[in-house]
Amino acid sequence: MSFRIEAITREEHLAFITAMPSASHMQVPSWGDVKPDWRAESLGWFDGNDRLAGVGLVLFRPLPRLKRYLAYLPEGPVIxxxxxxxxxxxxPMLTYLKAQGAFSVRMGPPVVARRWNAEAxxxxxxxxxxxxxxxxxxxxxxxxxxxIADQLRRMGWQQTEPGGEDGFAAGQPRYVCQVPFAGRSLEDIERGLNQQWRRNIKKAEKAGVKVVLGSYDDLPVFHDLYVETAQRDGFIPRPPxxxxxxxxxxxxxxxxRMRLYLAHHEGxxxxxxxxxxxxxxxxxxxxxSTSRKREVQPNNAVQWRMMSDAHELGASIYDFRGITDTLEESNHLLGLLRFKVGAGGQAVEYLGEWDFPLNKLLHKALGLYMSRR
Incomplete structure (x- = not known):
């Protein structure tokens, strides 16, 4: 018997997520408020006993001049x-979304396919x-x-390919770096850091770097550093x-749900x-981060404080998010991979993102448009 799908309230959606060990931060109701260019809706999967068995945050992006939408469930649904x-x-999800005017559906199953430990x-x-x-x-x-991948292909879902040579998917990253915390003390996690990480944390402590929790009022300071980072690393920064x-x-x-950390040194x-x-x-x-005073290792200090706080909050996973899957020395992202794995992280491959074209002509047109951006 198939499930019945209908729109649910934010409160129902959040209660379901809260009762679970975890879910993606892109599948909580408030994530829709972060994306004002998309129309957000909370979906509920109901079984034959009218029990809520799954939820999903779907974001609708309209096509210009048409009442047709790309429906996107980032790192979801939660089923x-x-x-x-x-x-x-x-x-039932495809049927529901088609009735809402969706011409294509994209989702990111939160399913791990493979892992490589730090040594590998x-x-x-x-x-x-x-x-x-x-x-x-x-x-x-x-x-x-x-x-699961075989079932999706048989249903007509199409797996998106990682874009560019850096290995990142067109939407959310397929490859991430995660430090497992479950069943480990903070001392165990510290022992999992490589020698360079431990040395840099001690350098920061000796130099007097202090990491503090920030607030909304500190976001401009963060953003100034973020713009400097974007200029240095060659990406387009998000606005304040x-x-x-x-x-x-x-x-x-x-x-x-969200914390801001600031590494201070000599004011x-x-x-x-x-x-x-x-x-x-x-x-x-x-x-x-700024390029100034890099020798006092503020980045390692910030990360270690966040890892320590995450452990205190009861986290079972500390997630560094996206990494490149390219291992060639010429790739500028290889240093970031080394940095993240040096914290004792595992490289983790998810199933990636999948598309279902409900209208093949419009889906193809969208693909051509995105490829030319």
Missing amino acids: DWDAPELPRWLE VKAAIADPRARRLRDAEATAQEPRAFD AYFQRMWTALTAEDPR EVLAAATMLTVGEHAWYSYGA
């Missing part, structure tokens, strides 16, 4: 992905035969993930209003970062 028959869950990643980087992470033997595989909106929306839903803020938390999952969200 039982281990269920033996996924069509029972997903076919280090060996892969040193191996001249391994050009990408997927060329190296994984230390753990999830057979169920490949069965984005982070103000994120802070207001997420902390209104849960005061612990100057040298680095800053944001951390998001949903249940037992904590994410390093955005980071920023």
Whole structure:
């Protein structure tokens, strides 16, 4: 028997998420408030007993001059992905979204396919035969993930390919770095740091770097550093209003949802970062730093404070978010991979994002438009 899908209230949506060990921060109701260019709706999956069995935050992006929408469920929906028959869950969702005017649906199943521990990643980087992470033997595989991928293909879903040579997907990253916290003391986690990380944390302490919690009023300081980081690393920064909106929306839903950390040294803020938390999952969200006084290692100090706080909050995973899957020395993102894995992190591959074209002509037109941007 298939599920019945209908719109639910934010309160019902949040209560379902809160009762779970974790879910993506992009699947909480408040995330829709962070994205004002999209229309957000909370969906509920109801079983034959009218019990709420799953939820999803869907974002609708309109096509110019047409009442047709791209429906996007980032890192969702929050359903039982281990269920033996996924069509029972997903076919009613497609029917519902088509009735709402969607011409295409994109989702990101929160399903892990493979993992590489820190030692395996280090060996892969040193191996001249391994050009990408997927060329190296994984230390753990999830057979169920490949069965889910097969079911999705049979249903007509199309897997999006990582864009560009950096290995990031067109939407959310397919490859991330996560430090497992479950069942480990903070001392265990500290021992998992590599020698460079431990040395840099001690350097920061000896130099007098102080990491403090910031507030909404500190967002301009963070943003100044973030713009400097964007100029240095060659990406387009988000405007200040984005982070103000994120802070207001997420902390209104849960005061612990978003935190801002600032690394001070001799009256100057040298680095800053944001951390998001949903249940037992904590994410390093955005980071920023100046090129000045890098020798006092403010970035390591900020990360260690966030990891320590995440552990105190009961996190089972500290998530560094996206990493490149390219292992070639010429790739400018390889240093970031080394930094994250040096914290004892595992490289984790998710199933990636999947599209279902409800209207193939409009879906193809959107693909051509996005490829030319």
